[in-house]
Amino acid sequence: MDPIDGVVLTPRGRRVAANAVTWQATRSGGPGGQHANTSDTAVTVSIDVAVAGLPDVVTERIIASVGPVVTASSSASRSQWRNRQLAWEAAMRRLDEAATPPAPPRARTRPSRGAREERLRDKRHSAERKQARRRPSTDE
Secondary structure: OOOEOOEEEOOOOOEEEHHHEEEEEEOOOOOOHHHHHHOOOEEEEEEEOOOOOOOHHHHHHHHHHHOOEEEEEEOOOOOHHHHHHHHHHHHHHHHHHHHOOOOOOOOOOOOOHHHHHHHHHHHHHHHHHHHHHOOOOOOO
């Protein structure tokens, strides 16, 4: 999370300009008594995709999937430091997921011989079960 030469790296190695990242600390909701009422421990991190310095293709992909700003919040911990870590990890995960191109559609393949045989065996079994439910024929 520490910027090196004004750049932060995502887990997948994407370089994001440090000036694209903004932090905001607010008071957490919920129980906690006096500590929660006086401490700004909830954290929100925002990454402006247009300023992040990502390649144009990646920027367009991210904007199309999550919008011009990637945000993540955390108020899971009583510690602001820990909430900063959790929010940062979530933001980087979202950024990487949005920047990853979608998988190509699966190529249709024929069912294997074993799969065809299993399907036919299941059909026969189902037909036999249904046949057994019927009343015996009285045509004789």
